[in-house]
Amino acid sequence: MTELALPKIDRSIISKKEFIVSEIKKLTNSKNVLSDLDEIKPYETDALAAYKQTPLAVVLPENTEEVSKILKFCFRENIKVIPRGAGTGLSGGALPLQDAILLGLGKFNKILEIDFENKCVVTQPGVTNLGITHAVQHKGYYYAPDPSSQLACSIGGNVAENSGGVHSLKYGTTTNNILGVEMVMMDGTITRIGGKTLDQEGYDLLGLVCGSEGLLGVITEVTVKILKNPQSVRAALIGFPTVEDGGNCVSDIISSGIVPAGMEMMDKALIDATDKFAKAGYPKDAEVLMIVELDGTKSEVDNLLKRVGEIAKKNNSNSLKLSKNDKERMAFWSGRKAAFPACGAMAPDYYCMDGSIPRGKLSLILKEINKLSKKYNLAVANAFHAGDGNLHPLIMFDGSDKEQLRKTEEFGAEILKACVKYGGALTGEHGVGIEKRELMCESFNDNDIQQQLSIKRSLDEKNLLNPGKVYPILRKCAEEGRVHVHRGEEKFPDLPRF
Amino acid sequence: MSIEEKKNSQTFQDSNYIKPKTELEVSSAIREVYKKKLPIEIYGTNSKKFIGYNVQTAKSLDLSGLKGVIEYLPEELYIKVKASTPIKEVEDILEKNNQQLAFEPIDFGYLNNGKSNKGTVGGCVAVNFAGSRRFKSGSVRDFVLGFRGVNGKGDIIKSGGTVVKNVTGYDLSKLVSGSFGTLVALTEITLKVSPKKPSEKTIIIYSEDIKIISSLFDKILSSSNEISAAAYIPDEPKNKKYDFNKSKVFKFNDLDREGSFLAFRIEGDQISIKERLNDISKELNLSKLKTSKLDFFQSVPFWKKINNLELFANTKNNVLRAIVPPAKCFKIMNLLKNKFKYFIDWSGSLFWIEVPDKEDIKISEIKDFIVKNNGFVTIVKKSENFDFVEKIFTSDETKLLISKKIKESFDPVSLFNPGRMYREI
Numbered sequence: 001m002t003e004l005a006l007p008k009i010d011r012s013i014i015s016k017k018e019f020i021v022s023e024i025k026k027l028t029n030s031k032n033v034l035s036d037l038d039e040i041k042p043y044e045t046d047a048l049a050a051y052k053q054t055p056l057a058v059v060l061p062e063n064t065e066e067v068s069k070i071l072k073f074c075f076r077e078n079i080k081v082i083p084r085g086a087g088t089g090l091s092g093g094a095l096p097l098q099d100a101i102l103l104g105l106g107k108f109n110k111i112l113e114i115d116f117e118n119k120c121v122v123t124q125p126g127v128t129n130l131g132i133t134h135a136v137q138h139k140g141y142y143y144a145p146d147p148s149s150q151l152a153c154s155i156g157g158n159v160a161e162n163s164g165g166v167h168s169l170k171y172g173t174t175t176n177n178i179l180g181v182e183m184v185m186m187d188g189t190i191t192r193i194g195g196k197t198l199d200q201e202g203y204d205l206l207g208l209v210c211g212s213e214g215l216l217g218v219i220t221e222v223t224v225k226i227l228k229n230p231q232s233v234r235a236a237l238i239g240f241p242t243v244e245d246g247g248n249c250v251s252d253i254i255s256s257g258i259v260p261a262g263m264e265m266m267d268k269a270l271i272d273a274t275d276k277f278a279k280a281g282y283p284k285d286a287e288v289l290m291i292v293e294l295d296g297t298k299s300e301v302d303n304l305l306k307r308v309g310e311i312a313k314k315n316n317s318n319s320l321k322l323s324k325n326d327k328e329r330m331a332f333w334s335g336r337k338a339a340f341p342a343c344g345a346m347a348p349d350y351y352c353m354d355g356s357i358p359r360g361k362l363s364l365i366l367k368e369i370n371k372l373s374k375k376y377n378l379a380v381a382n383a384f385h386a387g388d389g390n391l392h393p394l395i396m397f398d399g400s401d402k403e404q405l406r407k408t409e410e411f412g413a414e415i416l417k418a419c420v421k422y423g424g425a426l427t428g429e430h431g432v433g434i435e436k437r438e439l440m441c442e443s444f445n446d447n448d449i450q451q452q453l454s455i456k457r458s459l460d461e462k463n464l465l466n467p468g469k470v471y472p473i474l475r476k477c478a479e480e481g482r483v484h485v486h487r488g489e490e491k492f493p494d495l496p497r498f
Numbered sequence: 499m500s501i502e503e504k505k506n507s508q509t510f511q512d513s514n515y516i517k518p519k520t521e522l523e524v525s526s527a528i529r530e531v532y533k534k535k536l537p538i539e540i541y542g543t544n545s546k547k548f549i550g551y552n553v554q555t556a557k558s559l560d561l562s563g564l565k566g567v568i569e570y571l572p573e574e575l576y577i578k579v580k581a582s583t584p585i586k587e588v589e590d591i592l593e594k595n596n597q598q599l600a601f602e603p604i605d606f607g608y609l610n611n612g613k614s615n616k617g618t619v620g621g622c623v624a625v626n627f628a629g630s631r632r633f634k635s636g637s638v639r640d641f642v643l644g645f646r647g648v649n650g651k652g653d654i655i656k657s658g659g660t661v662v663k664n665v666t667g668y669d670l671s672k673l674v675s676g677s678f679g680t681l682v683a684l685t686e687i688t689l690k691v692s693p694k695k696p697s698e699k700t701i702i703i704y705s706e707d708i709k710i711i712s713s714l715f716d717k718i719l720s721s722s723n724e725i726s727a728a729a730y731i732p733d734e735p736k737n738k739k740y741d742f743n744k745s746k747v748f749k750f751n752d753l754d755r756e757g758s759f760l761a762f763r764i765e766g767d768q769i770s771i772k773e774r775l776n777d778i779s780k781e782l783n784l785s786k787l788k789t790s791k792l793d794f795f796q797s798v799p800f801w802k803k804i805n806n807l808e809l810f811a812n813t814k815n816n817v818l819r820a821i822v823p824p825a826k827c828f829k830i831m832n833l834l835k836n837k838f839k840y841f842i843d844w845s846g847s848l849f850w851i852e853v854p855d856k857e858d859i860k861i862s863e864i865k866d867f868i869v870k871n872n873g874f875v876t877i878v879k880k881s882e883n884f885d886f887v888e889k890i891f892t893s894d895e896t897k898l899l900i901s902k903k904i905k906e907s908f909d910p911v912s913l914f915n916p917g918r919m920y921r922e923i
Contacts, residue, residue: 116720117716117825118823118824118825140722162669168663169662172636172640173663175640175672176636176640185900189896189899190896191896191897191900193897195823196823197821197823197847197872197873197874198633198821198844198847199626199628199637199676201874201891201893202676202892202893202897202898202901202920203673203676203900203904203905204673204677205673205897205900205901205904206672207639207669207671207672207673207675208668208669208670208672208673208904210672211668212668212669228720228721229722230722231723231777251573252573254573254574254575255572257597257696296724296766296770297723297770297773297777298773299773300766300767300773303767303769303770356661356662356664357661358574358660358661359573359574360571360573385663388662389661389662389663390663423659423660423661424659424661425659425661425663425666426666427664427666428663429663432666432667436666440666440667443666444656444667447654447655448655448667450653451649451653451670451907451908452667452668452670454907454908455668455670455904458903458904458906458907459900459903459904470667
């Protein structure tokens with residue numbers, strides 16, 4: 001896949017660029033409309049930087065009414081719209097189109113209400129995930145989903161991708177932690193879904209919108225649930241001599257009735273890489289390493305940690321460290337959190353995959369990935385959110401070598417197909433975007449996809465909102481709409497990714 | 499015509515009552531009605547048939563034949579079942595592995611006719627009404643990992659899977675939850691299951707001061723002690739239109755005082771229960787209040803009675819389910835005062851209210867007040883003289899418009915359970 005099919009370019013839109021820009025300038029502060037190449041260049045890609053495309057123009061509206069007017073105008077004029085949050089997405093969900101307006105929500109960066117009484121925060125979508133926790137932590141609260149990019153990723157983007165994180169085994173993903181949204185439909189209709197109540201009446205539109213990757217509406221406000229910090233948090237760092245032992249330990253912990261707050265796993269390649277990079281002091285004789293984090297009351301955590309240690313021992317663990325304080329716990333995490341940059345240091349480029357599998361298949365998939373690594377002659381390091389079966393293999397390659405890039409993409413696709421084969425899913429938390437679009441047919445048959453497309457058509461009849469994402473494009477629909485692959489450089493190199 | 503009447507009616511042709519045994523049979527039956535554009539009522543074992551508007555169709559699709567566990571992997575924390583598998587059967591199987599459905603399915607049988615009837619997994623998903631643990635663990639929809647079913651054209655469709663994280667495409671599992679069978683005829687459902695906590699204890703606080711109660715609910719929600727249920731059961735009003743069964747339903751050795759009370763549940767092993775109890779006692783200032791404790795053997799049946807809605811067993815009156823933001827709890831209690839028989843669950847968010855016909859305050863007034871306070875109301879049980887001018891479900895115009903479009907995308911000629919939720923859908 002050296003080039004990517006995108007929806008057919010509407011030349012008439014490109015030829016009307018001047019008119020479109022001047023009309024949109026009437027709908028928001030004219031400074032919020034960018035159309036010169038040097039201004040729009042930064043928006044040509046998100047964190048899946050292999051694909052680049054400058055949009056027709058970039059619009060950065062300041063409030064919901066402006067979004068509504070802009071969408072109404074675009075709907076009338078048949079102009080495609082690509083919504084974008086912080087642009088940290090890894091599946092290309094915010095990749096622009098040549099004939100589309102890129103609608104950046106960056107100016108929606110205010111927290112509107114902190115409502116401790118109702119245990120929620122009402123925020124604009126451009127606020128970062130961590131920004132929400134920062135706003136409530138003085139009273140001992142936090143927002144539970146914690147994608148690794150939480151320092152930079154926006155809550156609106158989290159809703160679009162249904163982001164998870166290290167703690168989703170116990171606390172769920174975005175869909176389980178939001179109460180309401182305000183959304184603008186493609187025709188400009190503003191609607192509120194949910195609010196501050198736990199349930200909503202009628203069809204669960206909130207559940208539909210969450211994870212819809214910007215295809216159904218533009219989120220302009222989000223109400224999230226906040227939780228009280230647990231009294232005590234401790235972690236265990238456990239090494240295993242074989243992949244099977246580690247995999248069995250994960251299953252045994254879950255079977256024993258323990259629900260850890262987080263359960264992470266790294267393979268030998270990643271242990272070595274991170275050790276060189278972060279000097280986390282991980283055991284060198286381990287084939288796989290596991291971090292199990294538990295939270296609750298002090299004695300409960302102590303007791304559960306002891307049980308985790310016993311289960312690990314039964315599964316032949318060859319090292320076991322229990323954190324005595326928060327500093328030590330953070331030290332356990334330091335290597336894991338350095339996984340992505342550590343791989344970055346080992347090869348010119350790396351490609352982060354995201355799939356999910358049943359927990360019990362962990363060792364099987366690891367073996368399969370290693371086999372594929374030999375087949376393609378490309379190094380790979382594996383990080384897992386083992387608790388919920390979400391894996392992130394990191395394939396290392398040299399993006400300047402076109403053949404390697406092709407092989408990398410093929411390797412990645414084979415991993416995801418294996419995930420589906422083992423009863424998992426194509427994506428755990430990064431979304432489908434353009435990256436895994438063509439693989440949707442691995443999971444779904446024509447009926448399934450037609451049903452999904454039918455929902456899309458019902459809410460966006462002209463297919464103007466983020467077209468070309470998530471669902472495969474028929475060749476005949478694509479024609480000249482293609483984007484060429486650029487060197488796979490990393491965007492946001494300083495963001496921790498785990 | 500009731501389903502029994504339909505089955506027995508001489509003029510009723512057999513082909514109008516369809517009871518498929520397989521998903522393929524469901525699909526071909528629906529394909530047939532799609533061709534002829536004949537609306538059809540879809541149901542499992544009818545345990546929740548009384549909820550929503552009556553569906554008037556000549557055809558009926560009885561899915562109760564699709565039952566049985568397909569796959570249960572305790573270590574993967576999921577169970578995959580055919581849609582009409584009884585909830586009771588699922589609970590019994592999970593129990594053997596010390597697991598449970600954390601959303602605590604409500605037993606609507608008591609409300610319907612005084613007898614236990616938990617119905618099927620499909621029915622439970624179709625209404626999406628969760629029990630007492632909702633505010634801590636989530637609703638039914640949060641536990642539906644995936645499903646298979648047949649849409650209004652007769653196409654077999656699926657979404658989700660068996661793993662917790664599956665954000666591939668739109669999350670249709672959420673959409674079918676709470677859709678009352680108006681989008682998809684469910685054939686297969688995968689539910690996330692959870693380990694059972696080793697023990698539990700319930701603390702009773704005797705009070706009828708609504709200020710104290712609402713403040714206790716707030717403190718419980720603000721606590722990090724993982725309280726897994728909190729309810730308030732006020733004394734019944736002295737109105738002859740109500741059955742006085744509170745003291746009969748909640749008859750426990752250690753619930754030894756008369757009067758209104760708040761109850762909350764702590765789950766965990768013995769050590770953590772003790773630790774949490776100490777901590778929450780300080781947070782709630784329990785030493786200043788009249789309290790008692792229900793041990794494990796009393797606590798388990800106590801919450802069952804709450805989730806069975808036994809307080810309203812056999813009632814002939816209307817029963818409302820109202821959900822409000824938790825901080826509005828005081829305002830709603832103040833409206834209901836001692837005029838209505840009601841109880842509060844979800845630590846102040848969920849009100850179950852019994853409303854007799856011809857009361858001074860009408861259902862519509864209660865409903866307006868709750869909507870004004872950012873909540874919504876579902877009329878779960880209707881009295882015999884129910885005035886159908888009253889809307890059973892709450893919705894606003896924009897949401898209704900979007901819902902109509904969603905409905906069309908699943909069921910383009912509006913065959914499934916027409917009018918069950920909204921006249922227009």
